[in-house]
Amino acid sequence: MSNSHLNQLLEIAKLESINYLEGCDKLPVFPSDDALKLLQQFNEKLPTAPNNPLETLKKLADIGSQTTVKHGGSRYFGFVNGGILPIGIAARWLADTWDQNSALGVMSPISAKLEEVCEQWLIQLLHLPPTSKMGLVGGTSVATLCGLAAARNYQYKKLNWDVNERGLMGAPSLRIIMGDQTHGTVAKMVKLLGFGSQSIELVATDDQGRIMVDCLPDMDESCILILQAGNVCSGSFDDFSALCTIADQSGAWTHIDGAFGLWAEASAQLKHLTVGMELADSWSVDGHKTLNTPYDCGVILCKHPDAITEALHQQGSYIEYSKTRDNMVYTPDMSRRARGIDLWACMHHLGEQGIATLMNKLHDGAKYLAKHLSSIGYVVLNDIHFNQVIVHAGSEELTRQVLKRLQSSGIIWCGSATWKGQFIIRLSVCSWQTNENDLAKAV
Numbered sequence: 399m400s401n402s403h404l405n406q407l408l409e410i411a412k413l414e415s416i417n418y419l420e421g422c423d424k425l426p427v428f429p430s431d432d433a434l435k436l437l438q439q440f441n442e443k444l445p446t447a448p449n450n451p452l453e454t455l456k457k458l459a460d461i462g463s464q465t466t467v468k469h470g471g472s473r474y475f476g477f478v479n480g481g482i483l484p485i486g487i488a489a490r491w492l493a494d495t496w497d498q499n500s501a502l503g504v505m506s507p508i509s510a511k512l513e514e515v516c517e518q519w520l521i522q523l524l525h526l527p528p529t530s531k532m533g534l535v536g537g538t539s540v541a542t543l544c545g546l547a548a549a550r551n552y553q554y555k556k557l558n559w560d561v562n563e564r565g566l567m568g569a570p571s572l573r574i575i576m577g578d579q580t581h582g583t584v585a586k587m588v589k590l591l592g593f594g595s596q597s598i599e600l601v602a603t604d605d606q607g608r609i610m611v612d613c614l615p616d617m618d619e620s621c622i623l624i625l626q627a628g629n630v631c632s633g634s635f636d637d638f639s640a641l642c643t644i645a646d647q648s649g650a651w652t653h654i655d656g657a658f659g660l661w662a663e664a665s666a667q668l669k670h671l672t673v674g675m676e677l678a679d680s681w682s683v684d685g686h687k688t689l690n691t692p693y694d695c696g697v698i699l700c701k702h703p704d705a706i707t708e709a710l711h712q713q714g715s716y717i718e719y720s721k722t723r724d725n726m727v728y729t730p731d732m733s734r735r736a737r738g739i740d741l742w743a744c745m746h747h748l749g750e751q752g753i754a755t756l757m758n759k760l761h762d763g764a765k766y767l768a769k770h771l772s773s774i775g776y777v778v779l780n781d782i783h784f785n786q787v788i789v790h791a792g793s794e795e796l797t798r799q800v801l802k803r804l805q806s807s808g809i810i811w812c813g814s815a816t817w818k819g820q821f822i823i824r825l826s827v828c829s830w831q832t833n834e835n836d837l838a839k840a841v
């Protein structure tokens with residue numbers, strides 16, 4: 399491709415991106431049925447001959463920009479999806495242009511360096527033990543897998559069982575202990591690690607979804623305790639001080655799933671939620687949720703460097719380890735994009751104060767929604783711990799009708815769940831862009 403064609407191609411991508419971002423809030427938050435029909439145009443055979451890349455890009459931009467869900471906009475309250483900071487977009491563009499494989503230091507010194515820096519910054523920001531190691535994966539699901547893999551190896555070692563060598567056949571049982579409102583990805587990862595669901599012991603939770611400390615079973619060195627910083631519906635946090643202390647004294651490993659909530663530790667206004675979290679052994683969190691980095695930014699942090707590397711380390715005669723950092727020893731994958739570049743850029747841009755301000759803003763947004771929704775007759779079912787609001791409209795039928803109209807309105811989008819047996823509407827305030835006008839419109 400000539401330089402002028404390259405220039406044209408990237409220029410179009412840039413213009414399309416800017417137009418999209420500038421017009422995002424004027425487009426429906428969820429594409430209309432008519433717009434979705436455009437997706438049919440992708441139903442074509444794999445081209446036999448090459449296409450001009452400009453044509454390919456044009457087709458993508460024309461159809462794609464009309465059929466996206468506006469996660470990056472200011473009135474998307476669905477799931478816990480997070481917005482995207484402009485610096486994150488720009489840094490990711492650059493990182494993709496650089497085409498770095500961040501597996502090894504020798505493959506990408508900049509990626510190794512920036513992950514090392516992010517690791518230190520996260521330890522500082524989240525007040526974690528200084529020995530902690532960080533791995534960057536696709537999301538919290540996989541980060542939790544890494545934490546639990548480290549836990550498995552570590553606990554088995556204490557039971558004189560080398561799981562790397564002997565596997566799980568004939569191994570002593572491990573007990574996995576978690577609240578009955580734990581996120582579904584955790585049980586999935588437990589099973590992926592070879593523990594059947596029979597090894598899971600569910601602990602009763604209170605009306606906010608927090609583990610009831612008194613209901614915790616006796617634990618010992620055969621146990622892994624999984625806690626939550628941010629319940630996916632209510633946004634509640636477990637009592638880390640009490641639970642981690644009990645776990646620590648009994649020899650259990652504690653993992654905290656803090657997909658979107660762990661960042662509360664960065665805010666003076668919210669850190670009461672995370673008191674004691676530093677007593678855990680591992681933590682999973684997403685950059686791409688409340689921190690608003692681009693997607694594909696799951697973070698595993700583990701206090702025991704040997705436990706995580708023994709679980710995830712690999713061999714190969716062609717592998718050249720570097721004297722500095724090799725990112726892949728902390729993750730299951732080898733080749734991957736340089737996630738640390740956009741994470742670094744977002745943290746560098748926001749700084750400690752910016753991160754705290756962002757978390758406070760999300761919290762304030764949720765408080766606004768709860769207050770105003772309740773004043774017009776909705777029943778708010780949760781305390782506003784962080785950024786989540788769960789409501790119903792009286793009867794289940796009315797709640798479903800309201801949700802249906804909201805979802806097809808194009809003005810906002812939010813989802814649903816069943817909370818303690820009741821059908822509810824869930825709202826998650828997750829984007830740096832959501833301001834009071836957006837919240838007022840939502841109400």
Ligand SMILES: Cc1ncc(COP(=O)(O)O)c(C=O)c1O
Pocket residue numbers: 477478536537538539540581583626628629630655656657658684696
């Ligand atoms: C508490 C919790 N854990 C885990 C996950 C899964 O995270 P991811 O989608 O990044 O894998 C979520 C997603 O919302 C979550 O809220």
